[in-house]
Structures are given as structure tokens and as C-alpha cells.
Amino acid sequence: MKVLLRRNISKLGKIGDVVDVEPGYARNYLIPRHLAAPPTKANLQAVEAEKQKYAEELARQKTELQAKAAVLAGKEISIYARANQEGNLYGSVGPAQICATLAAEGIFLEPENIALDSPIQRLDKYDVVVEFAEDAKATIHVWVLPVHDSESDERPAEDAEAAADQTRGDQETVENGEESS
Numbered sequence: 001m002k003v004l005l006r007r008n009i010s011k012l013g014k015i016g017d018v019v020d021v022e023p024g025y026a027r028n029y030l031i032p033r034h035l036a037a038p039p040t041k042a043n044l045q046a047v048e049a050e051k052q053k054y055a056e057e058l059a060r061q062k063t064e065l066q067a068k069a070a071v072l073a074g075k076e077i078s079i080y081a082r083a084n085q086e087g088n089l090y091g092s093v094g095p096a097q098i099c100a101t102l103a104a105e106g107i108f109l110e111p112e113n114i115a116l117d118s119p120i121q122r123l124d125k126y127d128v129v130v131e132f133a134e135d136a137k138a139t140i141h142v143w144v145l146p147v148h149d150s151e152s153d154e155r156p157a158e159d160a161e162a163a164a165d166q167t168r169g170d171q172e173t174v175e176n177g178e179e180s181s
Contacts, residue, residue, distance in 0.1 A: 001026045003036035004043050006050060016051045065136035072130055072138040077101045080147045083123050092119035093144055098128060102140075120144055 001023040005013050009030075013019045018039045021030065030036035037043040079101050082090045095114035102109055115129040126142045 002039055003030055004039040004047055005030075005036050006047055007035045009035060015054055016047050062133060062136065065132040069130070069132055069136045069138040072107065072140060074139070074141070075102075075107075076141040076143065077105070078143040078145055080145050081123075083146045087123040087146075089121050089123065089144070092121045093142075094119045098140075098142060 002018055002020050003026050005015055005017045005019060008014045012021070021036075026036060031038075037047070077098070079093050079097055081093055084090070095111035095116055098114050099109050099111050109130065113130050113132060115131050120126055120142070123144050123146055126144065127139050128142050130138045130140060132138075
């Protein structure tokens with residue numbers, strides 16, 4: 001069955017294309033959702049007008065996305081993660097963490113916009129591409145830094161020993177009758 005597409009449909013065609021689809025797909029999905037119409041002269045003219053509006057809307061969106069990419073270009077963010085002494089993360093940093101960090105700074109993105117080949121698994125500086133559209137991209141710099149819980153993690157035995165010595169010294173002072181006021 002031939003139908004005239006009223007919207008862009010991936011793997012099928014673009015707005016204004018006349019495509020051949022299965023009758024059930026056209027009757028049950030495309031036509032009821034106003035994604036396609038029968039290819040009559042009146043529908044062809046209506047779709048041309050829709051195509052014009054769509055092109056104008058697309059140009060407006062493209063301008064907005066390019067402006068957003070320009071604001072984001074070169075931005076540096078820091079993400080803190082737990083890591084071992086060699087710099088390997090215990091987990092990984094992915095698009096969701098990058099989006100959350102940017103959201104804390106007032107920049108809201110979808111994780112789908114972050115182009116990472118694989119999750120970040122080491123402490124370092126990474127250049128991450130943010131893709132809004134084919135021609136609206138920005139590169140941000142992501143610093144993955146270690147979390148510093150406290151210095152006691154580095155020397156737990158020494159701190160425990162110093163605390164025990166202090167406690168023993170306090171006990172000896174009290175036993176000798178020397179009370180501190």
C-alpha cells in the first residue's frame with residue numbers, strides 16, 4: 001500500500017516521501033497516528049505546507065542547539081569518584097554522572113547527548129563530546145578526581161596508636177593524683 005509520509009520516520013522515509021508499506025502497518029499505525037496519509041493531490045499539497053513549517057521549525061531548533069553548544073564549548077567540570085592508588089576507579093563514570101554534574105551547575109542535558117565510547121574508568125582529564133545534532137557539537141573537559149574521605153584512611157595504624165598513647169597518658173595522670181582542671 002502506498003502512503004504519503006507526514007513526518008520523518010526512521011528506516012522508512014522523510015516527510016513528503018511516498019513509500020510502499022504493508023497495509024496493516026498503514027491502517028493500524030501510520031494513518032491513525034497522523035504519520036502518513038493516502039497520496040492524493042489534496043494530501044500532497046497539505047504535506048508540502050507541513051514540510052515548509054517543519055523546515056522552519058528545524059532551522060529554529062538548529063539555531064537554538066548551536067547556541068547551546070557554543071555556551072557549553074570548553075566548559076570544565078570535576079567529578080569525584082572512589083579509586084585505588086593506581087588511579088583505577090572502583091566503579092565508572094558515565095553519561096548520567098556527567099549530566100548530573102552539569103545539572104548542578106544549571107546546564108540540563110540528556111544522557112543521550114553525551115558521546116562516550118565506553119565509561120570512564122580511570123582518574124584523569126577527558127575531552128567529552130556533547131552532540132545535540134549533526135552540526136551542533138561541543139567538547140567539554142571532564143576531570144575525574146579521587147574522593148578524599150579523610151586523612152585517617154591513609155594512616156589508620158598511626159592514628160590509632162597515637163590515640164591509645166593519649167588515653168594511657170590520661171590514665172597515668174589520674175592514677176598519680178594529678179588531675180587537670
